[in-house]
Amino acid sequence: MRRWRTTVTHVRIAATEPDEPTAEPDAPTAEPDAPTAEPDAPAAGEDKPRRQRGEQTRQLILETALRLFRERGYTETTMRAIAKEAGVAVGNAYYYFDSKEHLIQGFYDRVQLAHRAAAEGVLGGEKEFAARLKGVLHAGIDVNGPYHAFAATFFKTAAEPSSPMSPFSRESSPSRESAIGLFREVIEGSNVKLDRDLQKELPELLWLAWMGVILFWVHDKSPGQRRTRRLIDGVVPLIDRLVRLSRIPVLKPALRQVLALIDSVRRDD
Amino acid sequence: MRRWRTTVTHVRIAATEPDEPTAEPDAPTAEPDAPTAEPDAPAAGEDKPRRQRGEQTRQLILETALRLFRERGYTETTMRAIAKEAGVAVGNAYYYFDSKEHLIQGFYDRVQLAHRAAAEGVLGGEKEFAARLKGVLHAGIDVNGPYHAFAATFFKTAAEPSSPMSPFSRESSPSRESAIGLFREVIEGSNVKLDRDLQKELPELLWLAWMGVILFWVHDKSPGQRRTRRLIDGVVPLIDRLVRLSRIPVLKPALRQVLALIDSVRRDD
């Protein structure tokens, strides 16, 4: 084990152990430190601020890896090839990434970001729940599209329950929360009226449905994955209808039953 | 590549094909030549019929592998260990099995058989659809239970779309068909009345739901996987209600919509 996903934080580490024992000179004479901004971006001083040397190498390795993954596929890309192409020793890649799988997290983050951006359009201008949901789902397939072959080769890695790459794992929790937030926006920005308890659960349920779509997509060998497109177009109206039905008094008991099931299944881990 | 699941062969294997064609001395004295029968089949000769030597080795390797998988887990069991324990060379294992993954298929077949047997009880005596479904699902968890840790370690292998171990793959088609048949029995042996088109699709849909339960089960770390039990208990009444609703005239259009979606998604592969 080692570091993990240096979020921001100039320099590194972070993750589980919050505080850095390493001095933190903090406010030296010069250099205003720029706490919230990107750590690199050499404002005027051209010569490399040494603390970032590692981060530079890290990025270099990650970029190289993702490029090779795209060009050759995941399994066909060897760690030796990544290291050679990046001009470092193979052991160096393992200094920054715990394993080959961990390189994928960089891909996740990137796609997640692109999904948000691609969803911006429909979320900004559309008020209808069904249209918003459909737009977001199609946007997700759009941004994942170029990586379909690649995704299929590393999907197994994500499916392993104990793997940090599993969408249900603790390590994936940031990007998962981000994705669930996206579906929360789908709901809250729409004019749909919901049962209150359902409203609490729905974002996660929609994310779960999205995972199902992804599962289907990964197995979808039709040209352009058009079967997945049809699945989305067909399933969204059904969800829309179901969600609206949840407000009808006669169906309240049924809704309660479903919500109780979700709650009971979630308990004790 | 080499053979694959030699159907053939008296001696053993069994699984799908129930009857053993071995000789069957039957008409003792004269032996009427049995023209269409297999040419070998040593009537009384005790010494090993050479044709079966290979099959013996195959079984030895499979048994050894499954035992070690159970004892140590999938990834922790090496091919070298299997070979050593079985007293053969490592290359010999690859003569009978294309890869380490292919050893799992033997496990699949065994569990599938056990599932059928365990479901026998409830399918024989129960007429209520919900009770039958619930019984079959619980029986499935029962027989898989002892292998929960093992299953988690090889689950990734099954999830890879291109893997022969994928439940959706062509290679898994025999055990998949068998499982779907199990759910067809659940329906046909019950007193539930169904829309005709739904009846055609329902077995596969129930199998799909079963795959979902398995997916949940693999990730379920609660003691004894009791969350999975609760999931089954909660989801079966919902399915039962939904299925009965399908006969109500007002809801026919909705049902047609769902079935049309399934059909459209299935087209072109």
Added chain:
DNA sequence: GTGCGACGTTGAACGCGTTCAAGGCGGCGA
């Protein structure tokens, strides 16, 4: 300047799944 300690980097080495050329071995036709 000198030494120190942490960060960064190296490449040989390990154990794994898998492949392959080579060689038994045993029954059958001559």
Added chain:
DNA sequence: TCGCCGCCTTGAACGCGTTCAACGTCGCAC
């Protein structure tokens, strides 16, 4: 009896992901 052919078996070897002891290298305290 001999030789052949095809099933079966072998273990060294390959390339992979991963580990690790060792070695720079640089900023800082003295």
